[in-house]
Amino acid sequence: MKILFFGPLKEITGCGEISLRCPGVDTDTSGVWQLLLQAYPGLASSRRVVRLARNAVYVGPQARFQDHDEVALIPPVSGG
Amino acid sequence: MEIDIQLTAAPFPWRCPPPSGASHGAWVEFRGIVRGEEKGAPIAALDYEAYVPMAEREMRRIIEEIAQRQPCLAVHVIHRIGTVLAGEPAVYVGIAGRHRMEAFAFLDEFMVRLKQDVPIWKQRALTSAQLRKAKLGRTEGGAPTGRRSRPATTRGVPKAAPPAAAAEVLALLRQLCRPLKPERVPLADALGRVLRKTARAPEDQPAFDRSSVDGYAVRLVDSTSAFRIVDEIRAGDWKPRALRQGQAVRIATGAAAPSEDLRVVMKEDAEVRGDTLTLLRREAHRNLRFRGEDARLGQELIAAGTVLQPGSLALLASLGCAEPLVTRLPRVLHLATGNELVSPDQKPGRGQIRDSNSTLVRAFLAPRGIAPLQRRVTEDQASVKAELDRARLEFDLLLISGGASVGDHDFTRGLLEEAGFAIHVSKTTARPGKPLIVARRGRTLAFGLPGNPLAHYVCLNLFVSTALDAWAGRPDPGLFHTGTLAADLTGADPARETFWPAEWRLEQGQVALTPLPWRSSGDLTSLAKANALIRVAPGTKGLARGCQIEFARAERIA
Structure with missing residues (x-):
């Protein structure tokens, strides 16, 4: 999975993009977070406010993710 | 409804033309301007960041959703990304509607939703001093070249960068290593290389209907039981002719059928006397391989990005692609530093060890067709520096195996900095391989590899192989x-x-x-x-x- 970080999350991870291996065929939202927090425990405090997008579309808690997906962590936005 | 959405790093004009159309009764425009102060302090600019594909998609979705309740005729949106100076518009929205109230209401709702859902961020405010510095950084631009005067660290990478997780190092390498230039090589040298241009069928495969058995071609619909054999076609012959009722042509496996709408009777199903053929059995099977059955003209056969294997090479040969376009191989220089090293054929003295890393590096690169230039150098500044200067332009990859002596990490790092390399990674949290160094100077990527062989083995197979894959242009299949x-x-x-x-x-x-x-x-x-x-x-x-x-x-x- 390609994982993208934006805004303040980039400060925490120190990079804009990483790739993570999906364990098994697919995984759910908490699976993705588990992988992320393993790599970057510093993201834990942002989890409450971060939304996930799969292939450039917001997804809900029921979403499943596969290895070829691009997953973006979207912190609160501030455009305009 | 007309929708036009742009995300742009360039300032956009103050006047934006309204859409043309007879039914517009209102054209409502809004510009959001960057204020010259934030939280009471003066600022010179704001930096905007966007997840561009999603931002565009999300804006379109919001517009279409609002339009279901609040019809309008046209929506134009421009949003700046990057640095926007105070006083400049960061966002522009123009709405055309039949009446003004509709257009105002649309605009208002769109702006509210934009600020809630569209993945765009104000990254940071810049003071005028910061802005000057940022501009300076931009004009310098490009990859850092060899500057000896000051030990280089990449802009933005602090000198004492914290140890990087393995996943971060891998992501960084994929970012740093863009595919190398392609070159044409003979098929004999292309094994294991990455194909850069998709190979397509230059004609139908097979290019003509051909018999799949030894037998007799007759018309597809022909109820005759005794045929007259009028010709013979062998593989390689080209003898087009139309067959009449009652005519048959002797045909060999692989030979081109004389015309369409035929079938081939297997020779086992026929009895021949002189030039007369009698059918013993009628089978439904036509015993032909049809033109284009395997592949159609222009059909993609081997995708760009494929690592060429014996099978795909054979296919390229059959397509007439004698010199496929593949990624060039990186040029590699390997330096094994360490005063304690002797070559494998020598007996080490007290306190010395045989150099195994040079063998490991060479063997690791061999399956990729890469033969590194290898040097064993003593751990003194002057001799390593001389080798590093050689690496100035000729090499894509510099591997430095640290000696096992204390301080090898700092020694390698100091050397790389001195030679003008920017240090991207100076430690990982991964074990083994903690003192890994990743650095770059111009086109040359350097790895400082911890000296012991097992750490070497791990770093080569995780990090160096990821860099080589990215350079080769292999799609990232996940490690x-x-x-x-x-x-x-x-x-x-x-x-x-x-x-x-x-x-x-x-x-x-x-x-x-x-x-x-x-x-x-x-x-x-x-x-x-x-x-x-x-x-x-x-x-x-x-x-x-x-x-x-x-x-x-x-x-x-x-």
């Missing part, structure tokens, strides 16, 4: 696979992510991994069997037999 642990793994350091040497094999169709004995990174003996690395997540002391684990396969022959 890790899933397998089953065939024995308990104990003794991992729970404080760090560990890559444990292992032997993988297929056991009843399942990938089974046996962890190899490993006490310290200096251990050599596990290299006898190692062909994989098990990833042990931080926080894990051990893993029980039978559990599912992630592993990376090591570079291997065939």
